[in-house]
Amino acid sequence: MTKRQITIKDIAKALSISPSTVSRSLADHPDISRETKSLVLAYAKEHKYKPNPLATSLRTNQNKTIGVILPEVVHFFFSTVLSGIEDEAEKEGFRILVSHTREEYKKEVRAAQAMLEARVSGVLASVAKSTEKYDHFQELIDNDIPLVFFDRICRGILTDRVVVDDYNGVCSAVNYLIETGCRRVAFFGSPSQLAISNNRRMGYEDALIRNRIAVDPELIIICDNYGDALEMTARMLSLPNPPDAFFAVNDETAVGILNKAKALGYRVPEDISVCGFTNNSICELSEPTLTSVDQHGYEVGAMAMRLLLDHINGKREDCKVVSKIIKTKLIRRQTTR
Amino acid sequence: MTKRQITIKDIAKALSISPSTVSRSLADHPDISRETKSLVLAYAKEHKYKPNPLATSLRTNQNKTIGVILPEVVHFFFSTVLSGIEDEAEKEGFRILVSHTREEYKKEVRAAQAMLEARVSGVLASVAKSTEKYDHFQELIDNDIPLVFFDRICRGILTDRVVVDDYNGVCSAVNYLIETGCRRVAFFGSPSQLAISNNRRMGYEDALIRNRIAVDPELIIICDNYGDALEMTARMLSLPNPPDAFFAVNDETAVGILNKAKALGYRVPEDISVCGFTNNSICELSEPTLTSVDQHGYEVGAMAMRLLLDHINGKREDCKVVSKIIKTKLIRRQTTR
DNA sequence: TTGAAAGCGCTAACAC
DNA sequence: GTGTTAGCGCTTTCAA
Numbered sequence: 001m002t003k004r005q006i007t008i009k010d011i012a013k014a015l016s017i018s019p020s021t022v023s024r025s026l027a028d029h030p031d032i033s034r035e036t037k038s039l040v041l042a043y044a045k046e047h048k049y050k051p052n053p054l055a056t057s058l059r060t061n062q063n064k065t066i067g068v069i070l071p072e073v074v075h076f077f078f079s080t081v082l083s084g085i086e087d088e089a090e091k092e093g094f095r096i097l098v099s100h101t102r103e104e105y106k107k108e109v110r111a112a113q114a115m116l117e118a119r120v121s122g123v124l125a126s127v128a129k130s131t132e133k134y135d136h137f138q139e140l141i142d143n144d145i146p147l148v149f150f151d152r153i154c155r156g157i158l159t160d161r162v163v164v165d166d167y168n169g170v171c172s173a174v175n176y177l178i179e180t181g182c183r184r185v186a187f188f189g190s191p192s193q194l195a196i197s198n199n200r201r202m203g204y205e206d207a208l209i210r211n212r213i214a215v216d217p218e219l220i221i222i223c224d225n226y227g228d229a230l231e232m233t234a235r236m237l238s239l240p241n242p243p244d245a246f247f248a249v250n251d252e253t254a255v256g257i258l259n260k261a262k263a264l265g266y267r268v269p270e271d272i273s274v275c276g277f278t279n280n281s282i283c284e285l286s287e288p289t290l291t292s293v294d295q296h297g298y299e300v301g302a303m304a305m306r307l308l309l310d311h312i313n314g315k316r317e318d319c320k321v322v323s324k325i326i327k328t329k330l331i332r333r334q335t336t337r
Numbered sequence: 338m339t340k341r342q343i344t345i346k347d348i349a350k351a352l353s354i355s356p357s358t359v360s361r362s363l364a365d366h367p368d369i370s371r372e373t374k375s376l377v378l379a380y381a382k383e384h385k386y387k388p389n390p391l392a393t394s395l396r397t398n399q400n401k402t403i404g405v406i407l408p409e410v411v412h413f414f415f416s417t418v419l420s421g422i423e424d425e426a427e428k429e430g431f432r433i434l435v436s437h438t439r440e441e442y443k444k445e446v447r448a449a450q451a452m453l454e455a456r457v458s459g460v461l462a463s464v465a466k467s468t469e470k471y472d473h474f475q476e477l478i479d480n481d482i483p484l485v486f487f488d489r490i491c492r493g494i495l496t497d498r499v500v501v502d503d504y505n506g507v508c509s510a511v512n513y514l515i516e517t518g519c520r521r522v523a524f525f526g527s528p529s530q531l532a533i534s535n536n537r538r539m540g541y542e543d544a545l546i547r548n549r550i551a552v553d554p555e556l557i558i559i560c561d562n563y564g565d566a567l568e569m570t571a572r573m574l575s576l577p578n579p580p581d582a583f584f585a586v587n588d589e590t591a592v593g594i595l596n597k598a599k600a601l602g603y604r605v606p607e608d609i610s611v612c613g614f615t616n617n618s619i620c621e622l623s624e625p626t627l628t629s630v631d632q633h634g635y636e637v638g639a640m641a642m643r644l645l646l647d648h649i650n651g652k653r654e655d656c657k658v659v660s661k662i663i664k665t666k667l668i669r670r671q672t673t674r
Numbered sequence: 675t676t677g678a679a680a681g682c683g684c685t686a687a688c689a690c
Numbered sequence: 691g692t693g694t695t696a697g698c699g700c701t702t703t704c705a706a
Contacts, residue, residue: 007698007699007700008699008700008701009699009700019699019700019701020700020701020702023699023700023702024701025700025703027701049698051700052698052699052700054698054699054700055698055699055700055701056699056701057700058698058699058700059699059700059701059702060700060701252704
């Protein structure tokens with residue numbers, strides 16, 4: 001009982017007209033008479049005709065799928081971005097082909113190749129932490145596949161990009177900590193060579209400078225996970241001149257700081273303020289709830305897809321590279337005064 | 338500088354042989370001579386020949402993509418499942434087309450239609466909470482697209498399925514609570530009509546019965562999120578005969594219970610034990626760390642994909658429906674004695 | 675307003 | 691061992 005999908009030919013035969021007329025009717029071509037059209041449409045509907053996208057793509061040499069390369073799905077920010085991407089793509093009937101690299105360079109290269117082979121119409125990508133060579137991305141461009149980076153861009157490649165305003169996000173968060181009376185703000189940053197990391201640290205430093213507070217290297221460390229945060233927080237609080245506030249580059253780390261500080265008998269936020277970054281769901285689950293910087297992942301995804309679609313639809317001259325910056329927002333909760 | 342991708346024809350022309358010979362060489366057909374083969378392969382490699390999967394699919398009427406329909410990506414369990422699916426698919430060179438329904442019936446229907454249109458080779462699905470009609474899934478089957486359900490199955494449709502052993506997972510967790518001295522175990526369950534919910538409650542009840550402890554309806558409530566948990570925990574602890582342990586159907590809820598209990602001055606686990614379900618990353622972040630039931634999402638995904646691939650490869654007689662049950666594992670941490 | 679025919683890139687039955 | 695040919699389902703030029 002294998003039901004072969006009905007084709008244009010079948011409709012043509014059944015209606016005793018030619019395949020081309022059927023094709024045109026389906027495409028609502030102006031040359032076709034009303035009657036013929038409605039006849040075809042009726043038959044198509046009744047028999048659940050579904051155009052074979054493979055054939056169309058092969059013929060027209062363009063297909064309705066977009067490749068998305070992202071470092072990790074089990075990650076709040078990226079899953080949120082994905083939602084934005086999906087919604088925006090759906091508006092124009094594009095499908096999404098997701099490849100996730102789990103932060104591995106090798107997987108990223110394979111993903112890019114897969115996109116090339118799948119002949120996707122465009123690619124959205126956020127680079128893996130371990131990536132240092134960018135040939136695989138360059139190859140996409142060389143093959144005329146439009147590429148837009150989001151969040152983790154790569155400098156070498158000239159394409160549109162959508163980034164989170166990390167600099168201002170961190171800067172205003174740290175500024176807020178200072179405004180609420182903190183004088184020694186520690187910074188727990190991430191080790192990677194990604195541009196993101198630097199921007200964040202610069203945001204931190206500039207916030208201090210703007211408030212005429214000296215940047216103390218002792219308060220700046222590389223620590224971006226829960227386990228390490230427990231250890232480093234204890235160490236930092238035992239300094240002769242300990243911090244009275246902590247800014248962490250992600251929420252897990254911030255929770256680590258929070259938990260350790262509480263365990264050591266500090267009151268939060270009375271003795272110590274803590275601020276995270278991402279605005280994960282754990283912010284609401286921690287006790288007290290965690291102040292954090294929202295990165296508006298949904299907008300990042302939607303915007304990146306928008307740029308890509310504009311490219312694909314030829315609405316943009318290729319000469320200019322667009323950089324969009326998505327604003328962040330400080331979500332004040334109970335770990336800050 | 339639009340670089341058209343090189344085709345089989347191009348190779349044939351360049352080497353003055355026929356396209357079919359090229360095709361066969363590329364496919365490593367036994368009839369072709371060593372020399373011809375290596376000649377073709379060398380040329381193909383040098384000019385970066387990439388087979389056009391569209392053409393192949395159109396021709397052979399089977400394409401190398403699998404559709405995955407899942408309720409939510411921003412969700413630990415499902416993202417983990419997705420990893421398993423991806424890895425298993427990659428082994429046989431299949432691509433994944435992900436559609437996520439955000440628990441909406443309407444999106445699920447559209448997703449199924451999209452899969453049909455994309456002519457995927459098979460579909461893996463986990464049904465949305467709001468889904469009550471299953472015609473869209475039936476239609477896939479009617480069109481001979483193999484379908485395998487995972488986690489959230491639907492009873493009406495006869496296909497292979499992979500489920501988590503919720504019953505035993507809950508049962509042994511509750512059993513463990515009792516073994517460690519708890520006598521009144523509360524159950525915070527989920528409201529949905531999914532089979533999963535019932536299985537979990539049955540696991541709870543049977544664990545009590547097996548230990549000759551009466552099932553007290555007062556201790557069984559519907560509550561499956563953090564906010565409600567805060568409220569319901571307070572209420573439950575003020576009962577004349579309050580619980581000395583809580584089992585929650587997900588980790589967020591468990592953390593809610595934990596936080597409220599601590600806030601009310603109870604010691605965990607000395608006064609009260611708490612156990613969650615899923616084994617989220619928050620289990621490690623909570624203070625104390627949360628005991629939870631691991632659902633082995635990766636295995637669920639890998640197994641579902643395995644079943645589907647077997648179907649696609651014709652390794653299975655279609656007559657029999659396979660139900661795989663993935664074992665759970667209790668991860669003991671600090672919220673239980 | 676409609677039809678005939680070619681062709682997108684690939685595979686495979688059939689020839690030699 | 692290799693070539694010829696037809697055709698997957700669709701679009702589109704050209705002709706009628």
